[in-house]
Amino acid sequence: xISMMSFDEALRLVEGNAVRLQDxxxxxxxxxxxxxxxxxxxxxxxxPFNKSAMDGFACRRVDLGGRIRVxxxxxxxxxxxxxxxxxxxxxxxxxxxxxxxxxCVIMVExxxxxxxxxxxxxxxxxxxxxAFRGEDLREGSVALEKGTLLRPQHIAILASAGxxxxxxxxxxxxxxxxxxxxxxxxxxKPEGTHIRNSNGSQLMAQVAAAGCAGDYRGIAGDSIDETMxxxxxxxxxxxxxLVTGGVSMGDFDFVPHILKEAGFELFFEKVAVKPGRPTLxxxxxxxxxxxxxxxxxxxxTIFEIMVKPLLYRMSGHEYRPPALRFPIAIDYNRKKxxxxxxxxxSISDIGEVVPLEYHGSAHIHAFTDAWGLMAMPAGVFSxxxxxxxxxxxx
Amino acid sequence: xISMMSFDEALRLVEGNAVRLQDxxxxxxxxxxxxxxxxxxxxxxxxPFNKSAMDGFACRRVDLGGRIRVxxxxxxxxxxxxxxxxxxxxxxxxxxxxxxxxxCVIMVExxxxxxxxxxxxxxxxxxxxxAFRGEDLREGSVALEKGTLLRPQHIAILASAGxxxxxxxxxxxxxxxxxxxxxxxxxxKPEGTHIRNSNGSQLMAQVAAAGCAGDYRGIAGDSIDETMxxxxxxxxxxxxxLVTGGVSMGDFDFVPHILKEAGFELFFEKVAVKPGRPTLxxxxxxxxxxxxxxxxxxxxTIFEIMVKPLLYRMSGHEYRPPALRFPIAIDYNRKKxxxxxxxxxSISDIGEVVPLEYHGSAHIHAFTDAWGLMAMPAGVFSxxxxxxxxxxxx
Numbered sequence: 001x002i003s004m005m006s007f008d009e010a011l012r013l014v015e016g017n018a019v020r021l022q023d024x025x026x027x028x029x030x031x032x033x034x035x036x037x038x039x040x041x042x043x044x045x046x047x048p049f050n051k052s053a054m055d056g057f058a059c060r061r062v063d064l065g066g067r068i069r070v071x072x073x074x075x076x077x078x079x080x081x082x083x084x085x086x087x088x089x090x091x092x093x094x095x096x097x098x099x100x101x102x103x104c105v106i107m108v109e110x111x112x113x114x115x116x117x118x119x120x121x122x123x124x125x126x127x128x129x130x131a132f133r134g135e136d137l138r139e140g141s142v143a144l145e146k147g148t149l150l151r152p153q154h155i156a157i158l159a160s161a162g163x164x165x166x167x168x169x170x171x172x173x174x175x176x177x178x179x180x181x182x183x184x185x186x187x188x189k190p191e192g193t194h195i196r197n198s199n200g201s202q203l204m205a206q207v208a209a210a211g212c213a214g215d216y217r218g219i220a221g222d223s224i225d226e227t228m229x230x231x232x233x234x235x236x237x238x239x240x241x242l243v244t245g246g247v248s249m250g251d252f253d254f255v256p257h258i259l260k261e262a263g264f265e266l267f268f269e270k271v272a273v274k275p276g277r278p279t280l281x282x283x284x285x286x287x288x289x290x291x292x293x294x295x296x297x298x299x300x301t302i303f304e305i306m307v308k309p310l311l312y313r314m315s316g317h318e319y320r321p322p323a324l325r326f327p328i329a330i331d332y333n334r335k336k337x338x339x340x341x342x343x344x345x346s347i348s349d350i351g352e353v354v355p356l357e358y359h360g361s362a363h364i365h366a367f368t369d370a371w372g373l374m375a376m377p378a379g380v381f382s383x384x385x386x387x388x389x390x391x392x393x394x
Numbered sequence: 395x396i397s398m399m400s401f402d403e404a405l406r407l408v409e410g411n412a413v414r415l416q417d418x419x420x421x422x423x424x425x426x427x428x429x430x431x432x433x434x435x436x437x438x439x440x441x442p443f444n445k446s447a448m449d450g451f452a453c454r455r456v457d458l459g460g461r462i463r464v465x466x467x468x469x470x471x472x473x474x475x476x477x478x479x480x481x482x483x484x485x486x487x488x489x490x491x492x493x494x495x496x497x498c499v500i501m502v503e504x505x506x507x508x509x510x511x512x513x514x515x516x517x518x519x520x521x522x523x524x525a526f527r528g529e530d531l532r533e534g535s536v537a538l539e540k541g542t543l544l545r546p547q548h549i550a551i552l553a554s555a556g557x558x559x560x561x562x563x564x565x566x567x568x569x570x571x572x573x574x575x576x577x578x579x580x581x582x583k584p585e586g587t588h589i590r591n592s593n594g595s596q597l598m599a600q601v602a603a604a605g606c607a608g609d610y611r612g613i614a615g616d617s618i619d620e621t622m623x624x625x626x627x628x629x630x631x632x633x634x635x636l637v638t639g640g641v642s643m644g645d646f647d648f649v650p651h652i653l654k655e656a657g658f659e660l661f662f663e664k665v666a667v668k669p670g671r672p673t674l675x676x677x678x679x680x681x682x683x684x685x686x687x688x689x690x691x692x693x694x695t696i697f698e699i700m701v702k703p704l705l706y707r708m709s710g711h712e713y714r715p716p717a718l719r720f721p722i723a724i725d726y727n728r729k730k731x732x733x734x735x736x737x738x739x740s741i742s743d744i745g746e747v748v749p750l751e752y753h754g755s756a757h758i759h760a761f762t763d764a765w766g767l768m769a770m771p772a773g774v775f776s777x778x779x780x781x782x783x784x785x786x787x788x
Contacts, residue, residue, distance in 0.1 A: 324718070
């Protein structure tokens, strides 16, 4: 185990260890936020027939120079009874099935009446205005690929393809455990040396926002027995354990020791990242553990940049948030650059990145107006106003 | 009623009509995604005491030049029993309460042992390394403002402030109704002129993603009675009705007529937006209706750019998505510019906007890889590669 690991290497270890969970069938209304465990094959052409893209007249392009007889009307849902023969057309509505024989739909605005039941084309040119059967997707072809993280727009594709019970990966169950004699639940007024547990509910909300089920395990005091019992019980029915506190270098931070005793292999205990240096990651069979710093800013940040990639991987999704690059609104400097820094920023009305005032890793209020986290790589000491910087939305 | 309204004016009408719903108390675990209905006042200082930001020795700056006696140890959760007097210090852990008398914490790395229970400071300069009581927030001051859309990071602030039952606005209940004789549910294989209902489940997923409860009302056929019955029953227990189909200009699109009959005032029936021109918006007392085009791309897009602002406003949040501006990867042109266009784009590895191939408003597959919607304002015919364009994440 390396004592202080680069952020990139630590992230590679996390992602490399992730095991994909079993698949399961869900309903369409449960599918958003899940990841497809198999290619979805369409059982039909899309569109399923030649479909009018306009309200107009379905006709033959060769007839556009002359007078055309309107032989009927087709609305959406009607099956056309006749074929369009020479000199004929039918009034047709958007979405309706184009009758055989017709090769274009002319817009109403491009026609004029020319006697009873007759029209003339008055436009100079016209598009085809037909969505042809199968032009979006052929029956039997892949509508959505395995590994797709399903968002609302994908639900429409599943529905169109006739996939009402998509096969998706199970999502990890995540236990959240807080440690520390000084920690009290938020309903209690802090006295003396108490600190309210803000990590617990924050991490539970982050777990839920990542689409996973959280299992809140409360607070374990700073005794080896109490913490060992809590760790053991929290990992019985969960896939991932997030422990906060007890991981920094003080004499009484014994969480790494307990995790090893509990059978976890630890891959790192310190990462060159700010905030969040004393982050640890371990594995016991297919159960994973993160030890997160007790400060809520650190645990929030490490969840976003290290835990979320693990959870997504386990749910089948290769999480690659796009590089969102924006100009920074001010000159920005730091004194030490040994670690990659992730700090809260907002986006101004003109699209510039505005670093937020930030006292340190207990200063959760800095995140009130945060739109994202700006990454400042190790080795970089300063940005000049207007430099493009990478931001991860949170 | 204006027949074709500018997008900006239509959006102003939607937002101007929105009524804020009643407030209610929720638990911390229910609070993410809700909007605060009152300022949250902290019942404690944050931090609640002078807190060590380091593992080190709590001491007096005036003593740093000499030999210092270590009189004890304070870990997180301990109440210091002694005051730091001249020439004295105490070993202290991160997060522990700094004893009275001490005015700085020196890092272990900046000290050396100097005989039993004595140390010497070896660093040249040192920061204070104390987070002072109340430096982040004072007891009695506003921890979070009314109107804040609660995200996981805000949950930590609520917890720290002792607010375990935040007062938030109720979220609108949203009915989703599909119309059209040709529409069949996704479980059924389309025959003849059938089209599968992809709008219904897509809109339900969008409603859920916006944090609201959806009420799926199925499919109403193209008869006035059936549609009127469906509209009446859908608006009995819901705040917003989304009807798809039956709003474009074909002879058989009678939804606007039925909504007026049902007592809704319609503010517009056409908007200068692409896709989604035949969008209507109406109100009857505190119930709102959107008529959305039957094509799933149009209904998806209009939900994102017009319905979501209404739902957020009703839940108390002034929705102002930031202007995300990125360079476009290619030259991009269009022939007509009478409407603002919103089209699907992805973001490349180097942060450029890549317009996605897009056959038209039934082409839901164009959205498979979409990261967002690029806005091209009315009057703009082309972008040059590298031009900054506005993107709304979806």
